[in-house]
Amino acid sequence: QQKVQQSPESLTVSEGAMASLNCTFSDGTSNNFRWYRQHSAKGLEVLVSIFSDGEKEEGRFTAHLNRANLHVSLHIREPQPSDSAVYLCAVNTNKVVFGTGTRLQVLP
């Protein structure tokens, strides 16, 4: 059964500094990965979907996938206080499995 772990649990960065979030998974056969952002008491917003090894950029958000290392990361360029939220990694094998989330705080 797919297991998805995220690190760190929480992260504080200053506005404008790069923020990097990590996600590891146990089953490398998946080719369907997503990063979501969840603002407090709100629903989930898809940031980046990535389906093959390498890099996928969506605006200030870049995902890096390395299935051999069972790892997918999210890098946020020039983070802003409005990016403060919980970030969830999701891996879709035969069903979607979510990580436990990273709480990001961006200080002005």
Add this chain to the structure above:
Amino acid sequence: EAAVTQSPRSKVAVTGGKVTLSCHQTNNHDYMYWYRQDTGHGLRLIHYSYVADSTEKGDIPDGYKASRPSQENFSLILELASLSQTAVYFCASKDSYEQYFGPGTRLTVL
């Protein structure tokens, strides 16, 4: 306009009472899902459905029932609510690639 809506947005229930959470989608998607979110656990799948009048168990179905009376509507039913079911519940619909989530329902069981 939001394509996946949930009602109520928040609810307080008493232990042993019946709770029904409703989800409505206008995406015309076949697949719909119910998840719960607890601190430190991410989202966990409770039930899902791929066609009206049919539901399937997810990873944590115990204590929950689901109903899909139409393509647009998917309900989650707690027949006997328990303290451990306090959580935020998310509904989602899905096309071939993406899941689209509702805003969530915060359920507190006292």
